[in-house]
Amino acid sequence: MRLATWNVNSLAVRLPQVLDWLATHPVDALCLQELKLSDDKFPFDALRAAGYEAVVHGQKTYNGVAILSRQPLRDVVRNIPGFADEQARAIAATLDTPAGSLRLVNGYFVNGQEPGSEKFAYKMRWLDALEGWLRTELAQQPRLALLGDFNIAPEDRDSYDPEGLRETIHHTSAERAHFQALLALGLVDAFRLFEQAPKSFSWWDYRMLGFQKNRGLRIDHILLSPALRPLVQACHVDRAPRKNKQPSDHAPVVVELNL
């Protein structure tokens, strides 16, 4: 089975590209971030016609997350339990497969803008709460995948300019410590289980020919629990949709599991 994550930066604009991509990459589940639309505007019908059910936690203008799946999803959780959040940034659901069930957690992690800012403090609080929630989720369902736009470049090799951008947003020690805290839960970065080309990124700035110059960051990730690690077959970034007309600034990340 294949799972994927994609920050689409407005599903209203990107729906045709999502449908095109699913037609050629019929993943079992796709986690979307930055829908930028309320639940009543979510394109359930178009996705169902393409063979996908959806569970959604939407928000007008900003944020918004959804999980699309070819099979039914159950036990849906919207946002981080016990963490009061005005922003729609997380959704979890369980997917049943013939070989057993799988918990999917989809996050649109806080950007944080600038170290020292109130938004950065919110990012730290959000990450703390996420880690507590995942500890609970892992205890209930050992087969868990955390997918999403983490807004963290975990290591220097995940940035086009690690020296110039040291301790700036996405690169700070505090953010990287939180990424390590997720790994300390037993999760593993699926992308780094395989040999990858140098300068592999998942996001490129729209400005200054960022994509053409490969001035990017690897901030979209798929983390797998210990029970899933032996099943992982491959993980890669699909850069092709970033070459579309009117692309999202992010590219999809895909993982293949022997399930």
Added chain:
DNA sequence: ATGACGGTGTGGCACCGA
């Protein structure tokens, strides 16, 4: 220090993203 690009919502631009 700032803007560059793109989306949204508003209203002739501001805000946000990363």
